[in-house]
Amino acid sequence: MKIRFFIMISVLVVIIAGCSNDESLSISDEEIQNQSFEEIAESAQGETVRMYMWGGDEGINQYIDEWVKPKLQETYDVTLERIPLDTNEIIQKLETEKRAGQEDGTIDIIWMNGENFKRAKEGELLFGPFVDQIPNVEDYYDTESLDFQYDFGKATEGFEAPFGKVQFVFHYDSSKIEEPPATLDELMEWIKQNPGKFTYPDPRDFTGNTFLRHVLYGKASSVEKILEEPFSEELAAEESANVWTYLNDIAPDLWREGQAYPSTLSELDRLYSQGEVWMTMGYNEARGEVLVEDGIFPDTTESFILEDTGSIGxxxxxxxxxxxxxxxxxxxxxxxxxxxxxxLIKLKPTYWGENTPIDIDKLDQTKRQDFDSIDRGDTVLEQEHLMETFIPEIDATYVPWLKEKWIDEVASEQ
Structure with missing residues (x-):
C-alpha cells in the first residue's frame, strides 16, 4: 500500500513539475517583442513553423519546398511546413478562431496583401508590430518607402514584412512602334495618330481598372493626397474629374472606336498577338517573357512605363x-x-522569377553584382528603372468606385 501511495505521489509531482515547466516556458507577445533577434533565434530552435499560402503556382511551391525549407532547417534548426490554402479562407479561419477565443492556433505565417491585410488588421488578427525585429529589413530594405508603409492604401505599421512585388508595364511591338510614348499626353497623341491600334480592358477586369488608376495618378492634383487621405466620394470625385475627360478624348480613336472594350486581359493579349492592336499591358513586369517564349507575343515585344504616372506596384x-x-x-x-x-534565388527564373523589394543601393558591391547579373529576359525592364518608377496602390475602395464611375462617365457616353 505504501509503495502504491509513493508511486501516486511521484506521478503527481512529475505532472505538477511538468505543468510548472510549461508555464515557465510560455512567453507573452510583449516578451517576444522585447527580445533581441539572437534570443528569438535561440528560442526557435527545434520548432516547426506552418506557412499558409496560396498554392496555385508550381514554381512558387518549389521555391518554398526545395530552397526555403532546407535552408531554414540548416540555418536555424526550424522545420517549415507549407499549407496551401486560398488567402480568403485563411482569414476566415482566423476570424472563426478569434470569435471562439482560440488563443493557440495552427497558422504561423500568412502570405497576403490588399483587402485580406485590411481585413486581418482591422479584425485584430495579427501579431505585431514585428518588422523592427527583423534585422534584414533594417539592413536591406527602404523602410521609408511608401510601398512598404501602405498596402493598397492601408498603413502596414509593422504588421507585415515585404516579401516580393510586381509592377504594371505596357508591352509594345517594336517592329511597328519605333519609340513608345513617355507620358499620358504623348499616349493620347499616339492614339490619335494611330487610330484603332490601342485599347484597354473593361475596368471590371483588374488590369483595365489598374490602367484607370494610372490615369488617376497622372491626372490627379496630388498623388500624396490620394495615398494619405482615406477614401471618400468627395475626394474621389474631385481628383478623378480629369480622368473622365482624358478617357472620353481618346475613346473615338481606340479599337472599334471605343464602342467596345476587351472584357479581359487575355482578350487584349489576343488582339495584340494578332496585330489588331500594337500595345497591351499587364500587372507583372516579367509576364511578357513567357508569352514571347511560348510564341503568343511577337519576339519584337518590348516594355515601357509612362513617366508621369509611374508604375503601380x-x-x-x-x-x-x-x-x-x-x-x-x-x-x-x-x-x-x-x-x-x-x-536572389526568388528573382531567378529557375523557380519564381519575381521581382525583389530589396533596396539594391543597400547591398554591398558583390551582392549588387549578383542581382545585376541575373538575366530576366529581353522584355523585362532594368531593375533600377523599375524601382525608380515604382508607386504604391491606393485605397482598395477606389477599385469598385472607378469601375462604376467609368460605366457612368465613359461607357454610357459612347
Whole structure:
C-alpha cells in the first residue's frame, strides 16, 4: 500500500513539475517583442513553423519546398511546413478562431496583401508590430518607402514584412512602334495618330481598372493626397474629374472606336498577338517573357512605363497571426526569406522569377553584382528603372468606385 501511495505521489509531482515547466516556458507577445533577434533565434530552435499560402503556382511551391525549407532547417534548426490554402479562407479561419477565443492556433505565417491585410488588421488578427525585429529589413530594405508603409492604401505599421512585388508595364511591338510614348499626353497623341491600334480592358477586369488608376495618378492634383487621405466620394470625385475627360478624348480613336472594350486581359493579349492592336499591358513586369517564349507575343515585344504616372506596384507581404503558437520560428523564417540570398534565388527564373523589394543601393558591391547579373529576359525592364518608377496602390475602395464611375462617365457616353 505504501509503495502504491509513493508511486501516486511521484506521478503527481512529475505532472505538477511538468505543468510548472510549461508555464515557465510560455512567453507573452510583449516578451517576444522585447527580445533581441539572437534570443528569438535561440528560442526557435527545434520548432516547426506552418506557412499558409496560396498554392496555385508550381514554381512558387518549389521555391518554398526545395530552397526555403532546407535552408531554414540548416540555418536555424526550424522545420517549415507549407499549407496551401486560398488567402480568403485563411482569414476566415482566423476570424472563426478569434470569435471562439482560440488563443493557440495552427497558422504561423500568412502570405497576403490588399483587402485580406485590411481585413486581418482591422479584425485584430495579427501579431505585431514585428518588422523592427527583423534585422534584414533594417539592413536591406527602404523602410521609408511608401510601398512598404501602405498596402493598397492601408498603413502596414509593422504588421507585415515585404516579401516580393510586381509592377504594371505596357508591352509594345517594336517592329511597328519605333519609340513608345513617355507620358499620358504623348499616349493620347499616339492614339490619335494611330487610330484603332490601342485599347484597354473593361475596368471590371483588374488590369483595365489598374490602367484607370494610372490615369488617376497622372491626372490627379496630388498623388500624396490620394495615398494619405482615406477614401471618400468627395475626394474621389474631385481628383478623378480629369480622368473622365482624358478617357472620353481618346475613346473615338481606340479599337472599334471605343464602342467596345476587351472584357479581359487575355482578350487584349489576343488582339495584340494578332496585330489588331500594337500595345497591351499587364500587372507583372516579367509576364511578357513567357508569352514571347511560348510564341503568343511577337519576339519584337518590348516594355515601357509612362513617366508621369509611374508604375503601380503590388507589394505582397508576410504576416504572423495573433494566435501563432510558434512566433519565434515565424520571425526567423521571415528573416531568412527576406535575406539577399533568398531574394536572389526568388528573382531567378529557375523557380519564381519575381521581382525583389530589396533596396539594391543597400547591398554591398558583390551582392549588387549578383542581382545585376541575373538575366530576366529581353522584355523585362532594368531593375533600377523599375524601382525608380515604382508607386504604391491606393485605397482598395477606389477599385469598385472607378469601375462604376467609368460605366457612368465613359461607357454610357459612347
Amino acid at each position: 503590388n507589394t505582397h507581404f508576410l504576416s504572423i497571426p495573433y494566435n501563432s503558437p510558434n512566433k519565434e520560428a515565424a520571425l526567423v523564417a521571415i528573416q531568412l526569406m527576406l535575406s539577399p540570398e533568398a531574394q
